[in-house]
Amino acid sequence: MNFDLNEEQRMLKDAVDRLVADQYDFDSRTRYKAEADGWSRQLWAQYAELGLLGMPFSEEDGGFNGGAVETMIVMEAFGRGLLLEPYLATVVLGGGLLRLAGNAGQRAELIPRLISGDLLLALAHSEAQARYELADVLTSAGRDGDGWVLDGAKRFVLHGDCADKLLVSARISGGQYDEDGIALFIVDANTPGISRRGYLTQDGLRAADLTLSQVRVPADALLGEAGNALPLIAEVVDQALAALCAEAVGAMERTYELTVEYLKIRKQFGVTIGSFQAIQHRAVDMLVYLEQARSMAMYASMMTAESNPIERRKAISAARVQIGNSARFISQQAVQLHGGIGVTEECQAGHYMRRLSMLEFMFGDTDYHLAQLAHDGGLIAADV
CATH class of the missing domain: 1.10.540.10 (Acyl-CoA dehydrogenase/oxidase, N-terminal domain)
Structure with a gap:
């Protein structure tokens, strides 16, 4: 590559x-x-x-x-x-x-x-019971003449409080965990029957919880083929995961820079703490974790074009594992090296830590993707 x-x-x-x-x-x-x-x-x-x-x-x-x-x-x-x-x-x-x-x-x-x-658009797919499983959909869609009627609830819809249109997933057939039977609908956010509760997330962004009660949409609201939306959702989520990997790298890079800058001005015992060899070693470790994450973010971006969904998912999961580990290490080191000020509102390091923590849990945390990668056979096949 x-x-x-x-x-x-x-x-x-x-x-x-x-x-x-x-x-x-x-x-x-x-x-x-x-x-x-x-x-x-x-x-x-x-x-x-x-x-x-x-x-x-x-x-x-x-x-x-x-x-x-x-x-x-x-x-x-x-x-x-x-x-x-x-x-x-x-x-x-x-x-x-x-x-x-x-x-x-x-x-x-x-x-x-x-x-x-x-x-402005927002994907309304996540549900309270689903955790990270994309196929777990309880929101239902039933025929209403030429149109559809949607009922259910969606959780943690990114920027769902300000979106003009919502892309809502709903089950038209099958059981709760079936991969088939899921459809996508383009729904105007002001459609009668939609209730939105917006809130601030821990990292300063916005999200919303949605309730859909007898929401009627026309036939042309259907996005794609009815009942076959899950592969499309999975592909777009993989693209989003690659994008989040890149965002995490940017956040980690700036966190590292802020920490090194602080080490050069903070004095203890009459000298800057960055002059202590043990502190220098920790800064170097942060850089190593950053560069490992950067390489995997590039790899994830390149692999979003992979036509084989299993190979694409393996690459994305592997990147998420490395970046999750790197983000946790770098953000924790940054806060600790800043000392008590690192968790205050006035210090940027704490804000970057919050964002990196939230990024880890979007569309599957590190443990989830590690388990997914093991289930798929690993990124590199083991010699038999």
Whole structure:
């Protein structure tokens, strides 16, 4: 695999890095979090102007034909700045499902609005009983003439409190754990029967719990083939996991930089603590864990294009295990090396630790992916 960026990708990286450095210092992030949506609509418009919202879409749909590497570049920069905007929810998850499953009419109606920044999407799939199992769906959808009626509840819908449209998964046949029988619906967030309870997550982002009671949607709300949505959801979740790996690398990189900067100015016994060899060793260990995570994030991004779902899942799970371990080590070392100030609101290290902790639990924690990887036979087949 070639991990070198081409000229266009380097230009993208420079542009996004510059945007984050100029617009997302720690004080600015605090102001954005205090806005009505919990993030900046003005910056969202800038993302649209820069083409970031249209990055993964085809030129036929008005996009820029970007792929997983471009998404990796954007998400790594966003991780450095701890960005609050709903890029993952709208572009990676919602936009990913539109790309894979949307018919010509749905794409023509929704994707240009998404690219321009006028449409926010949210994937409503997770349920309270499901934990990390994508096939565990109790929300139901039944026929109502030419349309459908949805009933059920969804939990931890990323940016579900501000989304204009919800991509709701529901079971139209089969039992609770059956992989077949799941459908996806594009539902206007203001449809009668939908109740949304928004809340702030531990890392400063927004999410919502949804209740659907006799929610009626027309026939053209169906996204993709009825009853065969799970493979599409699994593919988009793998793409989202690769994006989260890249975001974690960006967050870990900035955490490491902040820690090294602090070691150079904090004095004890009349000298900077960074002059102590034991402290230097711990900083080096942080760098080693960071570079291991970076390599696996690149690997995960490249493997999102793998057509074999098992091989793709193995690569993504392996990356998640390494990045979960790296994130925990780096964030814990950062807080400890900062001392008591590391867990205060005024110290950035604690905020990065919160985000890295939340990233580990999205779509499966480290233990879950380690078990999944073992179930699939490991990343490298054992010699027999």
